[in-house]
Amino acid sequence: MQDTEAALDSEACFKLKGSRVTMTILELYRYDYQSFNDALSSTVSSAPDFFQQTPVILSLEKCPAQDFIDFIELEELCREYGMVPVAVRGGSEEQIVSANVAGLPSLPPASIASKSNEPASESAVTIREVEIEVEVPVSANKVITTPVRSGQQIYAPGGDLVVMAPVSAGAEILADGNIHVYGPLRGRALAGVKGDNSARIFCQSLEAELISIAGNYKVNEDLQGSLWKQAIKAELEGDQLIISPL
Incomplete structure (x- = not known):
């Protein structure tokens, strides 16, 4: 018994592993509360069980860069219909920062993620480890x-x-x-x-x-x-x- 406990104590309490996971994409073309609410309600009502506790990535790649998005409000709307936003993909620098402030991390745009040999899907994305070169902006007021x-x-x-x-x-x-x-x-x-x-x-x-x-x-x-x-x-x-x- 003591040998078993000692072996458990010597092991790490967790391990980080890379894997590929299929995720649902919610592709946003524009955002205002009423239009988004109506469209989401119509979509979810066609298959309500499918969207319960469904993690989604919010794709901003087709959303105008100048559009202001209230991500806190957007997250709350998604959760009302069973969707759980986990990250954003693409978007302008301002939109990405606003999403980060709301607790949503940002993923590389599809143009970077699609460099693998696997074809992209309209309704899902495969998350993989991607090496990205980040350009650090020069400090400026x-x-x-x-x-x-x-x-x-x-x-x-x-x-x-x-x-x-x-x-x-x-x-x-x-x-x-x-x-x-x-x-x-x-x-x-x-x-x-x-x-x-x-x-x-x-x-x-x-x-x-x-x-x-x-x-x-x-x-x-x-x-x-x-x-x-x-x-x-x-x-x-x-x-x-x-x-x-x-």
């Missing part, structure tokens, strides 16, 4: 001088984002570094999206739907205190998102 409208998404990879105008409700601004808004901030602002705990958010008037630093966030209800509609700075102290007067 981005300056926006025009208002950020509802439905727009702006991302500053590798640097700070400076907005010299208002950010409307329904808009989303993201940066790997700090965010500066020289006007009312009414949409969503996410700084340090790749995990930079030292990132900060500055704005002239706090009216945001959500602010987040390195994944630590506060929503509108949490923000409506004594500093609402005031000039503020937001920063992390440990895991706490602290807002103070600017």
